[in-house]
Amino acid sequence: MAPQRFHEQFDHIQRSLPDVPLTMGPDDSAGFLYEKGVVLVRDGEEAGFVEDTVRTHFTETQGLVPDHVRRIGPQAGRTGVTRIRVGDPAEGEDTVPHALRAVREAEDRQGRRLVGRNHVVHIAPVNACPGDEPVPAPRTEPANPAPAEGGYDPGTAVGVLVVDTGLVHDHRSYPLLAHTTGDTQLTETDDHGVLRQYVGHGTFIAGLLAAVAPNTDITVRGTLNDAGAVLESEFGALLFEAVDRDGWPDIISLSAGTPSADHDGLIGLDAFMRELREQRTLLVAAAGNNGCDTPFWPAAYAALPEYADCVLSVGALRADGESGACFTNHGPWVRVHAPGERLTSALTGFVTPVPYVYQHSTYDTCRFGADYPCTCQYPRHTGVLSEGRESTGAKPDQVMFEGLAQWSGTSFATPVAAGLVAARMTAYRERDPRAAGAALLADATERAEVRGAHVPALRPPTWRPVPAVIPAVPA
Known part of the structure; x- marks a missing residue:
């Protein structure tokens, strides 16, 4: 923690x-x-x-x-x-x-x-404990995962619903998102023109999905536009609203949830989860970023027998893909891990550069006790919210976003896994997303070490491992 x-x-x-x-x-x-x-x-x-x-x-x-x-x-x-x-x-x-x-x-x-x-x-990179905040990718840095081969065919495209923050206004200027639909972000910047915290989160996720699985109809709903946080008593209704608006999709990519002291789910999600069970939709959900084994819901429904076939819980691998990221939640309730550290995708479109001021400072050592150059430590940031900043006179760091960014969290491992399920549906002409998800896991021979356990790992063919070295801060 x-x-x-x-x-x-x-x-x-x-x-x-x-x-x-x-x-x-x-x-x-x-x-x-x-x-x-x-x-x-x-x-x-x-x-x-x-x-x-x-x-x-x-x-x-x-x-x-x-x-x-x-x-x-x-x-x-x-x-x-x-x-x-x-x-x-x-x-x-x-x-x-x-x-x-x-x-x-x-x-x-x-x-x-x-x-x-x-x-x-709340959205998992928030999780009241973010994986990290985004950093601008160098102009020469391509998307990672890179776009997979294959085109978009509206007649056979797999339907994916992303329940998250909304799309940035210029998202269509990023080629991979040219046919992505949904809600736009309500307010992107503050009164000073600075990008608000977590704006671009849903856009980043959609970019990852489209890169891994080009033949997808992606709809992004801004259910979590308000700082990525909502009460459990309202969350189930918002999920119903999203599926009622667009119909039950093949796949729901959900990078939100909460830990809980209860071990049988969330009362506020009972009705939605029961209806999900009766549909053909596969819910792919983030395991959260508390660096612990406390179940994170709704991802942890994957460990309940009655939901095992309709929920896929996803943890995050670190940048080199060899083991779990320092922040990822873990345990037997996490079904699979996918790359989730320093992925590169679209935070904004390419039309208008926008400044961003960091909210959190980095640490001298990993806050979860990891011994590799993780995102807790690098790149170095001084943030607005950090305790003691005012007494030292340190000013928060500001950067400029104008396209691709790097970001980390189980939030982003989730659309990678969802994209691999969608890609398998296209490759095998499989119309049942739950069958495709089960087959993907059954065929997953690769493993990664996560807190002493060797667990199934999904690594997209177009994903490039990033060596565990201190990355340079973009100019």
Whole structure:
């Protein structure tokens, strides 16, 4: 874990959700974010039971008046979940852990989880702990992975839905994205013309997908435009909205999620995941960037038997492809690893150069304890959010983006894996994305070392390993 980066990112996410008091869990050690003073339950009888149980517990043990425990709306409708206020978020202590304990005995009797935290779901390179921030690629640096052979045929193209931040306005000027459709980024720059944090994230992902699998119809939905963060209680509805708008695609590429103390998924995603199971769509999801083995949802659904065929969880290999990137989450719930460090793709189009100011500083040593020149350390950055910067007088670093960039995170290993599934569908004329994904894994003979385990690795033919040396900072 990396608490310093986690705390820096917490403030950024809290500003993006100004009306939602957030706190950290399970303690102050960089686990996950959730709504303070609120729990999430399934609507109906379960909600009434939880409400009564928590009210009784708090009245007897905390001295709270019953009105402090109540449902707050609006309910999420199709997702079947509702929020219950279990305390005053303005008070110092968060009451959610007390409420969860109050219901545990009843859950044990019923053999089913009834209540959970209302997590903040965020794009994986945020993950309240970014893999890194993008750096401009040298003008002579080609895309990596390079564009694969083969053209685009709208009659046979594989449909891929990217649920992320929206596309930059000039994305079509990048040849690989000429036929990509979807939402444009709501606001790309601030009042000073500086690129906002995580703008270009969805564009970068679409560029990677198109490079690995040219015969794809890529639609990018800006579901996570607002700093890449959304409450779990809203996330399921947003996913439904994305598939309802465009129809269920062959593949969903999702570089977002959250860790959780629960090991059976997210209550807010129950309805969406059940419907996914009944479709033919394959969900390819990022494993997250906390550098730990804590399950990251929805990627971790891949480890649940009922979802094993419809979810592919993806971790990140480091730049040389030999082992796991320092930041990648890992464990038996991660099905496969793909290149995810210092990939090169389109952050913006090629029309208008735009400045960017770094938010986080790099470290003197890897924040996850790795012993190779990882993105924690290089290229060197001084960021706006870093603690102690004002006392030293250090100014944040600024760069100019005008096309390709290098970026790292499981967010980007995910579209690489999704692209390989799509490419296999084209090569074998396979119309079932789940069958294509299963065959891809079955044929994956390459391995990589990740935290002492030898795990399946997918390396695109056009991807070039980058030697583990300190990279030069582009001028």
